[in-house]
Amino acid sequence: MQMEYSADSVVAARSLQTYMYIYTLTATFWTYDYASSLDQELMFLLQSRWTKVKVLYIVTRYMPFLLFVGHLYLNFIPNENPNKCLTLSNICRCFKLILVICSECFFILRTYVLWNRSKVVLGAMLSAFFAVVVAFGSILFSAKTIALYETSPIPGITGCYQSSGSVELFLPFVLLFALEFGLLSLTLTRVVHSWRSTNNCLFVVLVKHNIFYYACGLLFSAANILISLLLHDAYNSMFEEYAPSKPAAHSH
Template identity: 65%
Template sequence: MQAEYSANDVAAARSLQVYTYLYTSMATFWIYDYACSLHQEWSFLLWSRWSKVKGLYVVARYVPFLLLAGHLYMNFVPNENSDKCQLLNNICSCFSLISVFCSECFFVFRTYALWNNNKIVLATMITTFLAVVVASITFAFATTATAPWTTSAIPGITGCYQSSAVVQLFIPFLLLIGLGFGLMSLTLIRAIQSWRSTNSRLYAVLVKHNIFYYACGLFFSAVNVLTLLLFHYGYQAMFQDFQFIVLAILATRMHLHLWQTDRHAHRSSALVFIPLSDVSSAGSPT
């Protein structure tokens, strides 16, 4: 005799399936991107000098592997223990925060370089950035800790989801929107101030990268706010790590491009009007 399930059970099961498909697609896309940029990446890792930015690159590039592995384990391995679901989610959340922290740090340093290493600008950005990070961590863990985790009532459907709505999680994404607007404004102000006096290819690359990165961050943050407010079950969280993965790809890919542009500028003896040594981590082969 076939068991009958409620509409809520069916909706939750479908959300878990979509959630699993999305993370499988993200893992495939991440591995594909890694394979496509493998030659450039190893050239950068071998020939560029070590700096804080290179350290950020390594963390931003490889932490998503751990993030995706944790979510795929949680989505595919049968699990009926809600405490284990909570533990796995907390671990994955830590990886997510590390990933987005490193990605955003890239562009804090880039904006600092655009402002000619202005200490006031740096202090303002760091203070705001740390405030956003601390507030986001507080909201994220305080909210998810009080929402119970459960599994699908339908046999064969693996994965966990939070049975009650956690709409308060949209607050960290609102904070990211505010941070993105602030950094984008600093980039645009500097670009307007210097567009006539600066004729450097590196400068143009920095401005274009910054604007595109911030635009993507603002778009995905807005999508996550709407998803958290409008959807339920596993649908609520399906784009959160997607945003962090895309931002990590953009940050690392853009850094490789900047490094290659900087190497070409050095070889061509081109004049560079802004201090980019720390940002690009350029170094000539020995």
């Protein structure tokens, strides 16, 4: 006898499947990206001297793997234990917070150097950074944003989702967007000054200072704000891991 499922259950099941496809596809491309540059990666890791910046780079570069493993496992675990989903999700949130901290530290260091190691600029950036990190972590692990997880009653649909995500979920990305916009503005100011003083091609100067990676991180933060506000079920967390790990990981 065929069972009838509610429209909400069908929509949630589709969101889980879409979420799984996107994460699997992204993990595949991410792995290919690492494999295609493995020789350069090994050369950099083995030949360069160990510094704090190198450790920061390694954490930023390889932390996404832990996030992908955690989320892919969430997508394929048996669908009768929502409490397990909550535990794994909180672990992934810890990884996410570490990744955000390391990624933004990269941007702050680059901006600090561009501004000729100005202590005033560094102080302003660090003050904003610490405020954002504290607020980001507080919101990310607050009781309001850690809603109960649900599983699909439809056979063959694995994984779990938050059916009633909180509107507060978009706030961490608003804070991140504001911080990245400030760093991008500071960087653009120095880039334009460098362009005027050297008379080089503006495009070359922009590429040299990785402006497009900064803009990419800003774009993903903006996308996460809209997705968190407009979408539900598994859809609203599809691109959380993409901001800002990809830009920072390639900025060396």
